[in-house]
Amino acid sequence: MSKRDWRKLDESDVRVRPGKGTRPRSKRRPEHADAETAMVIGVDRGRWTCAMESGAVVTAMRARELGRTPVVVGDQVGIVGDTSGQPDTLARIVRVEERTSVLRRTADDTDPFERVVVANASQLVIVCALADPPPRTGFIDRCLVAAYAGGLEPVLCLTKSDLGSAEKLLALYTELDVPVVVTRFDEEPDVLRARLADTVSCLIGHSGVGKSTLVNKLVPDANRAVGVVSGVGKGRHTSTQAVALRLPEGGWVVDTPGIRSFGLAHITPDDIVKAFPDFAEAAEECPPGCGHLGAPEDPGCRIDELVPDAPGRLESLRRLLASRAGLEEHADRTDTDR
Numbered sequence: 603m604s605k606r607d608w609r610k611l612d613e614s615d616v617r618v619r620p621g622k623g624t625r626p627r628s629k630r631r632p633e634h635a636d637a638e639t640a641m642v643i644g645v646d647r648g649r650w651t652c653a654m655e656s657g658a659v660v661t662a663m664r665a666r667e668l669g670r671t672p673v674v675v676g677d678q679v680g681i682v683g684d685t686s687g688q689p690d691t692l693a694r695i696v697r698v699e700e701r702t703s704v705l706r707r708t709a710d711d712t713d714p715f716e717r718v719v720v721a722n723a724s725q726l727v728i729v730c731a732l733a734d735p736p737p738r739t740g741f742i743d744r745c746l747v748a749a750y751a752g753g754l755e756p757v758l759c760l761t762k763s764d765l766g767s768a769e770k771l772l773a774l775y776t777e778l779d780v781p782v783v784v785t786r787f788d789e790e791p792d793v794l795r796a797r798l799a800d801t802v803s804c805l806i807g808h809s810g811v812g813k814s815t816l817v818n819k820l821v822p823d824a825n826r827a828v829g830v831v832s833g834v835g836k837g838r839h840t841s842t843q844a845v846a847l848r849l850p851e852g853g854w855v856v857d858t859p860g861i862r863s864f865g866l867a868h869i870t871p872d873d874i875v876k877a878f879p880d881f882a883e884a885a886e887e888c889p890p891g892c893g894h895l896g897a898p899e900d901p902g903c904r905i906d907e908l909v910p911d912a913p914g915r916l917e918s919l920r921r922l923l924a925s926r927a928g929l930e931e932h933a934d935r936t937d938t939d940r
């Protein structure tokens with residue numbers, strides 16, 4: 603072999619082993635072909651709790667080749683190593699599958715970035731008490747925006763019906779076709795239970811609305827503490843992580859104790875409008891960059907022309923668009939639940 607040929611061989615060798623930064627994320631390596639699929643059900647200080655398809659629950663670390671790739675509750679992952687789930691074993695996450703939906707928590711004083719906190723949930727159950735604490739429609743609207751933009755089906759769960767009537771809230775959300783279930787702690791939540799069966803659902807709601815009470819009914823061995831205020835500002839991160847709990851009927855419910863609000867900063871008006879086929883069609887004719895709020899903010903918004911058909915529905919949509927813009931944030935923050 604001549605000197606030249608040697609050099610050639612050398613170059614091609616370099617080409618098949620690119621530097622760390624350019625390595626494809628899910629490069630198929632022979633040793634990972636047999637990775638088992640699991641769902642992430644908890645995250646705590648660099649350790650991921652994963653439910654294998656076999657039912658075993660395994661603790662895993664993130665393989666070094668994944669770098670800082672986020673791995674969150676609900677993620678479908680490929681796992682290698684010791685997947686027995688025996689005490690003191692540690693498996694490795696080598697792959698994160700593409701997500702079908704995402705929920706981001708808001709940036710706050712403890713973290714300047716919106717981060718995905720729950721992946722692949724198919725429903726967002728917005729839990730809101732009918733009284734004590736009083737319902738906050740600004741909060742519900744922002745949750746709806748997060749659901750529509752993140753690819754989840756929203757469900758409104760109105761709790762404490764022994765303390766108040768659902769009538770007013772029902773009127774606000776029927777126009778948007780949001781399914782509503784009403785619960786109270788002295789009755790079994792059978793309607794909600796049927797809705798959650800065989801799917802992954804994420805629960806969101808302010809402290810005190812009755813989430814833990816519900817979760818304890820839905821998941822008999824959950825043992826969630828009732829009447830305990832958790833959340834941001836308490837300085838205890840372990841109690842504020844999202845956690846997925848297996849439902850006896852099949853499926854999962856994700857409790858999000860410390861997440862008070864979902865991040866909406868990346869969401870555009872079009873992301874919201876897209877969730878409503880009738881409005882989306884009209885919006886295609888809007889001027890570029892239309893915020894779809896109507897006059898005076900958005901003169902020429904074509905959605906205005908649908909008003910005669912669905913006045914209440916348009917009003918509801920505009921309310922959601924305004925909540926994305928943060929116009930209601932202040933009102934919602936003043937009647938705090940801490």
Ligand SMILES: Nc1nc2c(ncn2[C@@H]2O[C@H](COP(=O)(O)OP(=O)(O)O)[C@@H](O)[C@H]2O)c(=O)[nH]1
Nearest residue numbers: 762786787809810811812813814815828829830
């Ligand atoms: N009156 C009434 N109180 C409830 C109901 N559900 C829960 N609570 C009470 O509301 C308080 C907060 O409940 P909890 O489940 O801890 O709410 P979380 O903070 O959302 O998890 C507790 O004192 C519960 O006993 C209900 O349907 N009716």
Ligand SMILES: [Mg+2]
Nearest residue numbers: 813814827830
């Ligand atoms: Mg709770």
Ligand SMILES: [Zn+2]
Nearest residue numbers: 888892894903
């Ligand atoms: Zn428009």
